[in-house]
Amino acid sequence: MLEKLGLIALAGAAGTLARYWISGLVYGLAGRQFPWGTAAANILGCFLFGFIWQLGEGRMLIRAETRAIILTGFMGAFTTFSTFIFESGGLIEEGRYLVALANVGFQTVLGFAALFGGLMLGRML
DSSP states (O other): OHHHHHHHHHHHHHHHHHHHHHHHHHHHHHOSSSOHHHHHHHHHHHHHHHHHHHHHHTSOOSOHHHHHIIIIIIHHHHSOHHHHHHHHHHHHHTTOHHHHHHHHHHHHHHHHHHHHHHHHHHHHO
């Protein structure tokens, strides 16, 4: 049990660093007028979650215990729901209501599309 908890913690640290890197890269390329960095991490995370889930459940290529470490540890730290809500709230506080609505709609719709894209790719393999 302690080994599994340690692996989840290590996966969480890796997910945090990956999110920091992806967000920084995207913000560096696209600027900060829109929360592109957070959106990129969340949408990529949705895709990877669906893909990994399908490889585990549909193809039995990833054991349930390993999948739990990846999905709970890495993906839990990689995706950024709290940052997404915080940034959307900041846009509302600034009176940028349409941008806030676009951020919520953009990340939600593309998140679902990415999830199902990951599931489909996992099924095709």
